[in-house]
Amino acid sequence: MKIHEYQAKQLFAAAGVAVPEGVVAKTADEAADAFNQLGGEIAVVKSQIHAGGRGKGRFKEHPDQAGVVLVRSADEARENAERMLGSTLVTLQTGEEGKTVNTLYVEAGLDIARELYLGVIIDRESNSPVLIMSSEGGMEIEEVAKDTPEKIFREPVDVGLGLQKFQARKLAYKLGLDVEAVRSAEKFLPTLCNFFLENDCSVTEVNPLVVTTDGQLVALDAKVTFDDNSLFRHQFEELRDLSEEEETEVRAAQAGLSYVKLDGNIGCLVNGAGLAMSTMDLIKLHGGEPANFLDVGGGANVDQVTEAFRIILADDNVQAVLVNIFGGIMKCDTIVDALLTAYEKVGFTVPLVVRLEGTNVELAREKLSTSGKDDIITATDLTDAAQKVVATLTS
Amino acid sequence: MSILVNEETRVITQGITGRAGLFHSQKCREYGTPLVGGVTPGKGGTKIDGFPVFDSVADAVEKTGANASMIFVPPPFCGDAIMEAADAGIKLIVAITEGIPVLDMAKVMPQLKEHDCRLIGPNCPGIITPGIAKIGIMPGYIHQEGNVGLISKSGTLTYEAAWQLGNIGLGQSTAIGIGGDPIIGSTFIDLLEMFENDPGTESILMIGEIGGNAEEQAADFIKANVTKPVAAFIAGVTAPPGRRMGHAGAIIARGAGTAAEKIAALQAAGVEVAESPADMGAAVQRAIANRS
Numbered sequence: 135m136k137i138h139e140y141q142a143k144q145l146f147a148a149a150g151v152a153v154p155e156g157v158v159a160k161t162a163d164e165a166a167d168a169f170n171q172l173g174g175e176i177a178v179v180k181s182q183i184h185a186g187g188r189g190k191g192r193f194k195e196h197p198d199q200a201g202v203v204l205v206r207s208a209d210e211a212r213e214n215a216e217r218m219l220g221s222t223l224v225t226l227q228t229g230e231e232g233k234t235v236n237t238l239y240v241e242a243g244l245d246i247a248r249e250l251y252l253g254v255i256i257d258r259e260s261n262s263p264v265l266i267m268s269s270e271g272g273m274e275i276e277e278v279a280k281d282t283p284e285k286i287f288r289e290p291v292d293v294g295l296g297l298q299k300f301q302a303r304k305l306a307y308k309l310g311l312d313v314e315a316v317r318s319a320e321k322f323l324p325t326l327c328n329f330f331l332e333n334d335c336s337v338t339e340v341n342p343l344v345v346t347t348d349g350q351l352v353a354l355d356a357k358v359t360f361d362d363n364s365l366f367r368h369q370f371e372e373l374r375d376l377s378e379e380e381e382t383e384v385r386a387a388q389a390g391l392s393y394v395k396l397d398g399n400i401g402c403l404v405n406g407a408g409l410a411m412s413t414m415d416l417i418k419l420h421g422g423e424p425a426n427f428l429d430v431g432g433g434a435n436v437d438q439v440t441e442a443f444r445i446i447l448a449d450d451n452v453q454a455v456l457v458n459i460f461g462g463i464m465k466c467d468t469i470v471d472a473l474l475t476a477y478e479k480v481g482f483t484v485p486l487v488v489r490l491e492g493t494n495v496e497l498a499r500e501k502l503s504t505s506g507k508d509d510i511i512t513a514t515d516l517t518d519a520a521q522k523v524v525a526t527l528t529s
Numbered sequence: 530m531s532i533l534v535n536e537e538t539r540v541i542t543q544g545i546t547g548r549a550g551l552f553h554s555q556k557c558r559e560y561g562t563p564l565v566g567g568v569t570p571g572k573g574g575t576k577i578d579g580f581p582v583f584d585s586v587a588d589a590v591e592k593t594g595a596n597a598s599m600i601f602v603p604p605p606f607c608g609d610a611i612m613e614a615a616d617a618g619i620k621l622i623v624a625i626t627e628g629i630p631v632l633d634m635a636k637v638m639p640q641l642k643e644h645d646c647r648l649i650g651p652n653c654p655g656i657i658t659p660g661i662a663k664i665g666i667m668p669g670y671i672h673q674e675g676n677v678g679l680i681s682k683s684g685t686l687t688y689e690a691a692w693q694l695g696n697i698g699l700g701q702s703t704a705i706g707i708g709g710d711p712i713i714g715s716t717f718i719d720l721l722e723m724f725e726n727d728p729g730t731e732s733i734l735m736i737g738e739i740g741g742n743a744e745e746q747a748a749d750f751i752k753a754n755v756t757k758p759v760a761a762f763i764a765g766v767t768a769p770p771g772r773r774m775g776h777a778g779a780i781i782a783r784g785a786g787t788a789a790e791k792i793a794a795l796q797a798a799g800v801e802v803a804e805s806p807a808d809m810g811a812a813v814q815r816a817i818a819n820r821s
Contacts, residue, residue: 261634293632334630361630361631361777362773363629392775394773406684407779409683411683411765411768411775412686412806414767418767424767462666520807
């Protein structure tokens with residue numbers, strides 16, 4: 135689960151992680167007020183969307199307007215905010231369609247001496263969180279890793295003990311921080327790692343992390359993603375911005391389905407994540423384009439299959455649907471019952487190709503063939519299924 | 530011969546009084562697995578469908594001689610259940626549970642090491658040595674006895690592969706689902722090593738997917754250490770970056786963990802990579818033919 139920068143910074147502040155002073159603005163007037171409230175000579179107006187690259191991003195409606203701007207007066211804050219709010223910001227990470235900006239964060243300017251990179255992620259090799267820092271603040275860490283890996287430093291974060299002060303100093307010395315900043319790092323880095331651990335984050339990234347001219351570490355940006363598996367033990371629900379999520383994906387999650395919308399025109403309904411992914415691959419291999427990833431899970435019932443079909447068909451791009459089920463513990467005939475009921479309830483308008491294999495497949499095929507629904511196309515194996523569904527688009 | 534599961538295996542189920550726990554315990558027993566009991570704290574001393582229930586894993590081990598555990602405990606309590614099993618001296622733990630917080634797994638891992646305990650999963654279908662025993666939720670009849678070692682991150686894709694192998698007369702020595710989470714107990718490399726050393730295994734099929742770099746590491750390991758023919762399939766060639774594809778670990782995070790990288794690494798290590806999920810069985814045949 136992703137949250138906005140301003141939410142992450144509010145959580146940071148509460149946890150004792152240093153952030154610049156900032157005010158949330160939902161209207162242009164609020165942005166102007168925010169500038170006055172902060173009281174400085176400069177402020178930064180930042181678009182709040184769940185994607186990076188905002189500074190270099192531009193608005194569809196205002197091609198000269200950047201997603202993050204430095205302003206020197208309340209009027210300037212208001213004028214920029216007018217162009218930004220309600221407009222569509224396109225960055226390297228949003229894709230061409232961009233994202234609508236509904237919220238701005240107006241932040242006090244800082245006297246910056248240095249910009250660093252900081253990220254805490256789960257390292258799959260050491261099975262532990264790891265703190266990654268680099269002297270190249272503001273740069274994409276992947277680029278730095280590729281071009282100048284010697285500028286990246288890592289320290290493991292013990293899940294029980296957190297980050298120790300000596301580890302913070304170790305990193306600070308490697309980064310060449312001066313005495314004052316090393317002292318600041320001794321507090322900042324362990325506090326930030328504790329934030330990661332206490333909130334079950336899967337990513338906490340601060341890019342840039344700045345060192346101010348008086349030697350203090352401050353989080354100038356904040357990107358926080360929580361581990362979806364641990365949401366049950368936190369109260370993060372009010373931080374969720376549903377406008378940032380695909381409506382159908384939210385709906386799918388509520389029905390216990392795992393769904394990801396894609397750009398193609400062949401809808402897929404599959405059991406199991408691996409099989410669902412490879413069904414997409416198979417469609418592509420045979421010249422089609424998958425419209426979605428959809429895993430109905432191991433125990434799909436009539437309601438879930440019905441909802442799955444509705445979600446797939448709600449996508450106007452979908453011109454055919456492929457059902458690929460390998461019945462394990464879930465019996466194929468049970469799936470067919472659900473399928474037939476759902477087929478009737480939903481009212482199909484596009485071709486449906488069904489491939490079944492596994493437990494009770496004979497019974498399932500018989501049920502399908504005697505159902506009177508002759509417009510359902512059956513397939514014998516994976517390749518046959520992919521060819522048939524692609525053929526429905528060209529015939 | 531086989532790996533991990535054999536005639537000596539004695540299994541208990543943690544979470545046996547839950548719906549899934551009981552159902553799959555019954556299925557394992559039907560398959561022939563020596564399932565000697567279960568654990569549900571607070572229900573010790575009772576019986577469920579003939580299975581004795583114990584309050585603790587330690588108690589179950591003492592009374593039944595169990596040496597393996599299959600875990601169905603719900604996600605919030607699963608990390609604790611794994612650590613309890615390790616502490617009680619269980620040497621093989623199979624965690625079926627999906628949805629364990631990743632930091633819980635980070636806490637579990639050092640404990641496993643300390644107790645010299647092997648964990649399969651979490652978020653996996655389990656292990657089967659066809660004809661002998663299964664510890665998991667896979668349908669037994671799909672897996673025929675044979676000499677292909679099967680390792681997979683995905684459940685239904687494993688069934689698909691076992692079915693394809695069966696159709697061309699290739700059974701499995703042992704088939705293992707390692708799970709699709711970011712932190713897992715056993716990796717491709719752990720199991721590749723076991724299969725390489727298992728006289729009952731003559732070839733290996735590994736099924737990976739996008740996310741992380743376990744497949745690339747496996748490729749390096751194969752190149753240096755595996756003499757048996759290896760085939761592979763990688764799911765997610767068409768997966769978009771930055772989106773989690775069902776499994777918690779199946780995500781291309783900012784350019785890393787793509788299927789293309791994994792396929793290239795495996796091919797460079799001499800692995801026969803299936804071009805589609807329909808080609809997994811045939812890829813094993815080609816891998817074997819290439820060696821003879």
